[in-house]
Amino acid sequence: MKKSYKYIFGPVPSRRLGKSLGVSPIPQKTCNYSCVYCQIGRTTHFTNTREDFFPRNEILDEIKDAVEQLDFDYVTFVGEGEPTLSKSLGWLIIETKKLTDKPVAVITNGALLYDPQVRNELLTADVILPTLDATTQELFKKINRPKKELDIEKIIKGFQDFREKYTGQIWMEVMVVDGLNDSEEDIAAIKKVLDRIKCERVYVNVPIRPPAEKWVKIPTKERVIEICKILNAENIDSYEETEGFHIDKDKDLKEQILKTTLRHPLRESQILSMLDLPEDEILQLLHEMEANGVIRKKIYNEKTFWVRTKQKE
Ligand code: SF4
CATH class of the missing domain: 1.10.10.10 (Winged helix-like DNA-binding domain superfamily/Winged helix DNA-binding domain)
Known part of the structure; x- marks a missing residue:
């Protein structure tokens, strides 16, 4: 039987990242948001403080073992929550890049990009996949339910500052929820911000898996197609549901x-x-x-x- 890891999962199939070798440097559901659409439920460890939740060498040892044993396209830092809350994320990215020539990706809500330290740490990654669902504080609070000190204008400014220095790829995801952030006005405002950040790719997603809140609804297919056109984005709702699960017969x-x-x-x-x-x-x-x-x-x-x-x- 193949080895089981504590911090590593996959490689799992991903349309955006091919065979994605996941690394989770944070404990289950540790996040600075509690999004209404979150597929892992309401946030139980609600924090905006960066910490070393686990010994960083223990995580690196698993990465070392996995990159030697497994076939993958990307090493992806992700978590059942927000991976930038790990204080050692920057160090882990640098050390991982010493172990493999394969690209390193980070899936993040992007909130901590207002912090120059986090921006610096992410500069070494090859691809960053952040999220932007709202441009006003009122809507940000309704959909992402952030820690109260988080301010959407500061976060957007963080995205822009990061873009100025970052030479890798930014693949932004916009999650649209019916009746919440899918109006003409909200989408036009998101488009304006996306134009400023100059993302290499934009993906529109919808809550296809059971969300944290029962009232969350998927917009109609027609509306999602319209939003994709406005944002010049690819629609990932049609394939995301089949992602992320791979059965290994040896496990x-x-x-x-x-x-x-x-x-x-x-x-x-x-x-x-x-x-x-x-x-x-x-x-x-x-x-x-x-x-x-x-x-x-x-x-x-x-x-x-x-x-x-x-x-x-
Ligand atoms: S940022 Fe991600 S992990 Fe955190 S609550 Fe939102 S969807 Fe869930």
């Missing part, structure tokens, strides 16, 4: 389902289609895990998902 299936549901809910039909096992057997396993109280069923957007109930490895 324990239960453990893989548990690990993946820590990062996002899993659509039942996706699990069934990916496994070369009789449907009854897979459903029985899922129901056993449900009976043990570690996962539970959730219907969202007329689809059945399995979500994590307990946070244990």
